Amino acid sequence: MKKVTFICDRSLDNQLNKLEQIADRSSLVNHLVHGYGLNSKLIVLKNVIAKDDEVLSFHSTDYINHLKDLNDVKDIDEHEDNEEEYGLGYDCPLIYGIFDYVSAVVGSSLTAARSLIDGSANIAINWYGGWHHAQRDEARGFCYANDIVCAINLLRQKFQRVLYIDLDIHHGDGVENAFEYSQNVLTFSLHKYEVGFYPGSGAITDVGRGNGKFYSVNVPLKDGIRDEAYTKIFNRLLEVLMQAFHPDTLVVQCGCDSLAGDPLGTFNLTLKGYGNCVKTILSWQKPTLFLGGGGYNITNAARCWTYLTSLILGCNIATDIPDNHFFERYGPGFDLDIAEGNRPDCNSEDDIDNCISIITGTQLICFRHYLFVQCDSKN
Numbered sequence: 001m002k003k004v005t006f007i008c009d010r011s012l013d014n015q016l017n018k019l020e021q022i023a024d025r026s027s028l029v030n031h032l033v034h035g036y037g038l039n040s041k042l043i044v045l046k047n048v049i050a051k052d053d054e055v056l057s058f059h060s061t062d063y064i065n066h067l068k069d070l071n072d073v074k075d076i077d078e079h080e081d082n083e084e085e086y087g088l089g090y091d092c093p094l095i096y097g098i099f100d101y102v103s104a105v106v107g108s109s110l111t112a113a114r115s116l117i118d119g120s121a122n123i124a125i126n127w128y129g130g131w132h133h134a135q136r137d138e139a140r141g142f143c144y145a146n147d148i149v150c151a152i153n154l155l156r157q158k159f160q161r162v163l164y165i166d167l168d169i170h171h172g173d174g175v176e177n178a179f180e181y182s183q184n185v186l187t188f189s190l191h192k193y194e195v196g197f198y199p200g201s202g203a204i205t206d207v208g209r210g211n212g213k214f215y216s217v218n219v220p221l222k223d224g225i226r227d228e229a230y231t232k233i234f235n236r237l238l239e240v241l242m243q244a245f246h247p248d249t250l251v252v253q254c255g256c257d258s259l260a261g262d263p264l265g266t267f268n269l270t271l272k273g274y275g276n277c278v279k280t281i282l283s284w285q286k287p288t289l290f291l292g293g294g295g296y297n298i299t300n301a302a303r304c305w306t307y308l309t310s311l312i313l314g315c316n317i318a319t320d321i322p323d324n325h326f327f328e329r330y331g332p333g334f335d336l337d338i339a340e341g342n343r344p345d346c347n348s349e350d351d352i353d354n355c356i357s358i359i360t361g362t363q364l365i366c367f368r369h370y371l372f373v374q375c376d377s378k379n
């Protein structure tokens with residue numbers, strides 16, 4: 001019997017509502033999950049706020065002290081050093097109670113991760129987390145603290161090797177940077193990579209450094225990619241990576257701004273594309289932490305993460321949206337599925353095959369490296 005923990009906490013909903021562009025998103029997810037009756041199959045966990053040292057497992061003392069100083073400041077202009085410092089200001093607007101927000105959000109991914117460490121679950125789901133852009137000492141891309149890096153640091157207390165997978169349309173730069181020199185954390189990110197598209201990093205030639213060389217894998221994509229090509233890349237590359245890396249646990253950022261119709265994104269995935277990736281991940285039967293992230297069509301984010309929750313539970317759910325607190329928001333179709341857009345796919349067959357052959361070539365070096373490490377450790 002698969003044990004699945006699920007973070008659901010009203011105080012977290014209130015914290016996330018501080019980000020007005022995604023207001024109510026977590027509440028819609030929770031009410032749709034409840035509407036489908038999935039909560040009765042989940043081990044629902046209340047949040048445990050992160051302690052300072054847990055946040056400091058990644059972030060600098062200066063940055064966290066700055067957030068503490070700003071916790072009771074309403075408007076950054078009131079604050080003496082109100083120039084753009086630590087990434088706060090224009091790009092990442094100051095939110096009221098910012099330290100409380102960060103401690104709650106980091107805490108949500110740590111609470112989920114702990115259930116994998118203590119063995120009370122094989123799979124942990126935290127749709128409140130997934131803020132992959134935050135750096136050691138600065139907020140970036142509306143990510144004020146990197147809950148993912150903190151959760152991976154916690155998981156590494158029990159699990160030797162961690163595979164991080166990032167499905168968000170944006171490059172998971174904060175997580176990759178944190179583990180750039182590590183061969184114990186392999187970061188794998190599929191993302192749009194084009195001039196002028198945030199964050200601008202994540203080229204195919206970006207493979208990690210030092211001991212971490214070849215343990216960062218980046219799949220740069222163009223606009224319009226659809227389920228079939230995305231699934232092909234995902235399955236072909238991860239087949240090689242799983243054989244080369246043999247992770248003990250997985251962390252998966254399921255930012256759903258790669259879905260068709262996202263206001264920010266320009267990919268063309270449907271629930272099928274995300275579902276195929278999650279089905280492959282589940283087939284490995286490793287302790288896995290699923291996280292949220294981007295996703296700015298709020299009802300589509302609720303549709304996607306509810307659908308993934310049902311896949312993880314092995315439950316088939318109807319395509320008709322069930323009665324729930326936010327039912328009217330799913331009109332006019334009241335359908336779980338998201339229609340593919342008609343934008344052209346700018347990724348040719350050759351682009352896709354080139355990506356696969358370049359990366360599998362590189363990883364074979366890593367594979368040889370792995371064999372060496374394995375043989376070496378046996379002597």
Ligand SMILES: O=C(/C=C/c1ccccc1NC(=O)c1ccccc1Oc1ccccc1)NO
Pocket residue numbers: 019020021022091133140141142168169170198255257263264293294295296
């Ligand atoms: O989704 C992202 C990053 C988004 C982002 C990065 C840099 C600058 C602006 C960004 N986001 C937006 O423009 C944007 C546009 C519409 C709705 C939400 C948007 O973002 C967010 C993301 C989270 C909270 C608030 C706003 N990473 O996964």
Ligand SMILES: [Zn+2]
Pocket residue numbers: 168169170255257293294295
């Ligand atoms: Zn994103």
